[in-house]
Amino acid sequence: MQTGDHATVVSLSPEALRPPDQVSARAGLDTLAARPGLFVGRTGELDRLDAGLATPGGAVVQAVHGLGGIGKSTLAAHWAATRPHHCAPIRWITAHTSAGVQQGLAELAAAMQPALTTAALPIEALAEWAMQWLASHTGWLLILDNVNDPADIAPLLAKTHTRGRFLITSRLATVWHHLPTVVRLDVLDEADALDLLTRTATANAPGRDLDGAADLCAELGRLPLAIEQAAAYIVQNPLITPRAYLTLLYHYPAQMYRAGAVGTPPERTIARIWHLTLDRITALQPQAADLLRLLAWYAPDQIPATLLGELADPPALNEALGLLTAYSMIAPDPATGTLALHRLVQALARTPDPNDPHRTSQLIDQARTHATIQLDAALPATWDTPATWPTWRTLLPHIDALADHAPAHTDTDTTAHLLDYAGRFLDNQGQLAHAITHIRRALTDRLRLLGSDHPSTLASRNNLAGVYRLAGDLVRAVPLYKQTLADRLRVLGADHPDTLISRNNLANAYRSAGDLERAVPLYEQTLADRLRVLGSDHPSTLISRNNLAGVYRLAGNLVRAVPLYEQTLADRLRVLGSDHPSTLASRNNLAGAYRSAGDLERAVPLFQQTLADRLRVLGSDHPSTLASRNNLAGAYRSAGNLVRAVPLYEQTLADRLRVLGSDHPDTLISRNNLANAYRSAGDLERAIALFQQTLVDRLRVLGPDHPSTLASRNNLADVYRLAGDLE
Template structure:
């Protein structure tokens, strides 16, 4: 018989042997046959945004990309055209490379999400099945074993965020874009992209301005020079001149009235201001829509985050016509990061009024998240929606002050943290949970039961992240707070004590966990009664902890008692009862009672298929346990004690 198995967390499912414990509060996965087959990349797999419809110049830089065989980092100012060059070159590579895949890489979470999306594109059947962590690993393994592929990592802000990928993906080509120029030594060749030469800047202006028909381009060279020959600013100005039949000289006059030019961001800000001032008279939603887009991630902002008003769609059309956003066939919207940065800050002059308007739009962004986000983070059917939304939630968190979070955002952050935890991204989940907790403490008070519950959830997330000492300290603090605020016998306090025991299990301090869980179970029986649901669930959890310390007979006896009581009180097909029954079958298997385990698994399989269907995670888990070879190896019970462990702080 294999070694001890252990479980923790609310409503866990246990099985002995190689199956291990499957936590419904952590992650349960139903695997289709495709998950076990070798990954085969379909031909012509290309995911590259069309960044620039009017691309000029950059021939020398493109040739350098052609010649290099290693990683190349394209660096330069925001708005200088790094992403446009990378996208243009990547699309040309699609003829002889596969896949050609674009990843927005502003954070480590973005990189992980992009790799997961690549794995899902290779095997679409896994989209709603494998969690992001598993999909990411699947992509990395494929990249390390194959050549002929191309990845573009766009807008990397910290080289450490892509270090793991670069270390494991050595057989293809990687192109990085980044504003950072001095942090890439030993990683790849740095290609610093300058602003456009004067002639190419004028060519870009002329192409955009005359796209729909002839226009007066007198003064284009002077205008481009005033804009610093920055491609993004030139394109915005040219789109305005072409759309409104304004000459470059007249535009220069308007530009002068909006203030002097400074750095690259200021050049874009002035060009945007001229356009928005004109649009506001005829397209009232234009400025507000652009400001709303500023709070999300720059690429593929989904339609479900945008207000479903006709005026918003009209505004998007006009913004696209003026080269401020890009519209995609699926209804999503992309916008340059520099445009977003400008949209989030007030213009000089009327800062107070504009700050209020920007704050109102920030609240609208929070409301949009609340409408779009599935608040049940456990349902795998919602995982694809979360994969789409999560980069935008994370972008919002990066560009906002936590002190300004509103109540509408808090349920979204709770669900986002749960989704991240379910997908094995425990550090990211803990970061979001900590921000959520700070918001709850500020908005509804540190002693509110909701806040105390979130503190308990954070303790569990810290434990899953391997931050054992912090988890135990946090869980112990929750117990102290709930005891002081709500009383020692309050249900919240009792559940917090169960959480403290769980934190000890996840920290490997299983003997201390036994003491804690036994103690709280006694109090639950006294306060709630022996037949209360929470008492019976805690009883089943204690059985799992007993198995973790090799008290196998105690585990089986207590697990059997819990199942018998739950079957009578809650019903044999209640979800908690079913989970306890699956746990008990695993305990029988671990004790060597394989005949009983097989019989229980066979009965449970029939029930799970009828209640949940063939592909539900519980059904798959029971079927795999029933088919596992170790279940057919008869061995006697093992009642040895596990090794002593340290006791953490209470």
Template sequence: MSSETSPSPTFWLPRSISSFQPWSLIYQLFQPEMRPKSRQDFTVAIVCALSLEADAVEALFDETYDRLGRYYGKQQGDANAYLNGRIGNHDVVLCYLSGMGKVSAASAASSLQISYTGIELALVVGICGGAPSQSNHQEIFLGDAIISDSVIAYDIGWQYPGGGVKDTLGRPNREIRTLLNSLKADNTLSELRNQMQGYLETLQQKGTRWRHPQIDDILFQASYLHKHHAPASDIQCACSESDVPEEICDNALEETCDDLGCGKGQVIRCRGFVEAAKASAYIRTVASADTVMKSGQHRDALVREENIIGFEMEGAGVWDNISCIIIKGVCDYADSHKNKLWQDYAAATGASAAKAFLEYWPRKKEDTRKTVHFMVPFARNQRLVGRQDEIDRLEELISTPGGPKKIAITGLGGVGKTQVALELAYRMQDREDECSIFWIPCTSYGAVEQACMAIAQTIGIQGVNPAEVKEHLKAHFSQRDGKWLLIFDNADDMDMWMKGSKTSSALKDFLPCNNNGHTIFTTRNRKVAVRMSSSNEIHVPEFNKETGVEFLGKLLMQKNRLRDDSYAVSALLQQLTFLPLAVSQAAAYINENGIKLSDYLLLLQEQEADVVELLSEDFGDDGRYKEIQNPVIKTWLTSFYQIQKLDGLAFEYLSLMACLDPRNSIPESFLPRPASKKKMTEALGLLKAYSFIAIQPGNGSITLHRLVHLATRAWMKNEKQYVFYITKAADQLNEAFPGNDHTNRQLLPRIPAPRPLPTE
């Protein structure tokens, strides 16, 4: 080209004019400014259990904003992994499950709600088993997509004749129901199927794994099992002589029908891959369970009874937490004849159907109201029982004009103070549309600062360091126009609140004051409660018998255990002092080991060392902090250290009383007398503030909580202090009640003997 010749202008043209989407280019050009500013701006979630399901969904993203939370992050305690992006007009968060099944899905959905509080719709997308024959003579083939308009949960009992428990989970919300009904119309459904096919073809152009597997689509008789069919003596496998799906060996499940020689005479439908038409989509009821449906006979029974089109394993878990729709591709016929070669293709059709569905889901307009935040680390406790009086009273205090601005929830460790505060938070969210709610765990200075930094980021306070953030939050909430509720959970450490440390001021100095706001404290230490909230205290007691039985029933997997042995139920609850945490721990052990209530009761009557070991067994609890030990014996360790730090005399009293038999009251005269009555009063007051002891108003005798008694002894033994204190207790008995003192002789029968000393 000559230097004197001007170059001709160069224009870029797409290969296909129909594929040119200028709005997409514009969106990408300004993506940093147009993508959601925070997690709260995402309204649609897609949940996938398998990596191949998530791969198919991600391949249909129009844009990717963030991977694994590097930009948007997630709430403390959220174990989920996320991918953020755009599908069509919707900003979407893709949530990866840790595994298959309802439990994994429910846990992930709970965490999803914590980190992404604006989610209005969840799509459970992936692969499933299909119901091949329908009552309306329609046929579902492998690779077709199913969309749920309702969900039925069924348990593993459906794998056995006469067994099974069904639970219709109800209908989606009104907006979802209206859309699904409109999509069932012939013309609209045909349009949806065409859009789905278009996205499927786009996906298949990106990778060959998403294409039809090019094998025949075979349906066997419902009663015909995928198993070894040769005589057992030939192949050393008992499944060849069994007609029970659960007895099919693992080797058979890994082999193809051709390898096993599944009989062609048992085939009732075969569609060759040459004649395979476009994938279709169907909208109707979907069944969800925690186990794979692998019985054609039970499949057909459910289909006839409930008009079901598919079987899957995650929808029911998400359904309990978020309004959701199940959209999945059919990879098998919910029988024992499963072929993994169909899974990628089915994942592709499921993802394509989900993207097509989102074309009809309206994008929400920006809300012009004041921004409302809800930052609570736990999902709503669906197993909460009782506590109605306490929660009603809290709501009354908060809603009363001119009422108290600071309220404390007190009670023994493990009694359920956090659960009361949690239910209050969700009720306030339901009732007060414009009230922001923030939760601050006070298990350590670090936990407080981490929560405060997260709150600051959420409400738009940027560029502050942890040392300054509490002062900024105090100023913000003191001046805020809208309503707010701050919940300080586990506010037990007196020094943290009243004195502070070398590196941090006392937390009381950072509490905001505003007529529009309220502050709730949960604490084991009633002295903290009085200092922080004056007399505005709600005390949470242990359960009564009726509530204890109801709570235990909600926790047990086998509900018939309550009916089978009512005596064991009552005796067990009494042994556990009706303490919710102890009951939860017992139920977890019973469920995990498949034992009867009477068996657990016998374990509680073993030697003390065995009982301590039993009550030290860890167990999972989604409603408690991961850094806090759940077992009832260990839950009071923090309290022991706090008492030891605050008042050495109080700790000495606790240790001495733990050396005596807890079945009897302890006269105050047994305790060593300090130099002043004031010190003794304060020491006993601290133990009473933690609900460890009760003092009888008449004679002043003291009772020590039975489980606290056991936990204290375990702590002393672990700290090698047992010999010292039991020796001192014996000396104190002799000094306070000498055998030749006729005045005190009448007290002797009521003085409990020191407990026997276990081997250290």
């Protein structure tokens, strides 16, 4: 009824007036969120909840936190429903807002004292009644699901936590450190992820085609919600296999991240869950969303701070990082100073979606451009200096990720520079196929953006030819070198340093092809021009002198080769220092000339010194170090010391297979050399098998006319002769 002053007077029945401490919990009061029919893995996390929450006298408040879609609510519901925790009643409260907490408490009060529902009490009064009940009883369990702000549950915990038990789930990662036990939920392991997809997709169709299931789990980053979303889509589309789903995901990512099966609540899709998280993050710090889109273009792990860019000021950057960390969108590693984030978060953040204001095409394009600039700015000044290699190895996964995810038509001149420069580092490290991919794309970009005559375009063409030459693909290398030399002569002039580089490199290609008649005059002309234009101490001049000595050696003219090598080594020691890679190359080459001249007394110590220096300066896996080991083995073989030669050859072949791959020309050289050593040791059975394999591989990789292929055919014939197989 109403009084004259319009105040509401509530008439309560005697049953409703019973104080909370006199109301006992009856059976049937449990409420749990609907759980999926299938639960996999999480044994360790379930055990931790058992130990911490269900042990008498143990922790009374615990939290499970992790990325949206990681399975926090599923874990909590499964534990509460299946494990022997001895708690009753169990109440599930959706606690994403303070209003949600209050509503859940009001529902608890109404369940405990049904007469309260007829009394028209305000929700605040019902919530207060429920807190009084919780504070006066023991043994209950409240699951506070999806807490966005600890302040929303603070009053409840303060009044009641000593009496019952709480299990909190939250995307927040950094606010629960004060609790006795905090469980950080990560993605499923490979076996459990595959089990979840397989069993869900085949629940009603045991014989269906699951081709690509493991690949799909990997692409989805083993995130439970994403796997469930994909499996549900596959179930309702009988013609869709996991492989076909992968194809759809590749071509239509925005639609597939939104696509749930019929009956799936829209808020239970990956796109919607993270959209809501970004809504909250952006409201608190708009630049945090910019930072997330930037991070989306890098590799998912070990992102260095140098790639984060600059926001308005350092405090703003720190605030953005803190928010993304708090909401489990990124995971900092204090030990390394790097960041990580889930690959599916990245995929979503770099996928334009006109229906999502956080992922418009303009925002995505800005982030990609920013990431490219940051990577390019972080590049070391050189690619051939060992001191810079740790930085290169840190950056390379992120350069590769950008190249993989950025459509080629969106590349800028900065992208081209980044890929060309990275290709030169990969070339130096012997990763030739990888280098070709990046440099070829850089050349395509520069032709489109700068034109065929721009110096940068000519540089990329020269670099691509160089990697083809090292890979043994002279059919591609020689025409590219010829074209680049002709263009540089026309555009830059005969004396430009880049033109002289092109002439030297074309001579290199002729030498690799065994065409010494063309190589020698080009080397001689280039050395003369560099002496005149650059001076006798310029590193490029020293390169020319070294190369001319090398071609004289190949031509059998050791009278000219040895003095040139000796002069070059002396000059490089003086100009570059004893540890410079070019100085080490000169020492190696002089040792090779001594070996060719039969002077093993001088050759072996030089090879030994060079190997020791390269191990120290370049590391054990650098292609030049592997070359030194191969060359020392060759010197031992020439000296008749097969006891030392054979193990070195075997080690070098194993290392080159591991580092360079089975088709790298240096690996084929190692196999050929080991076969020669077996032949010298009289082990013709092993020699024949290796020579046969090397010839087959060289025919496939280098072609029938390459000098190394011809050498293999000759070697195989010779070992057949030694074995008496004249036919």
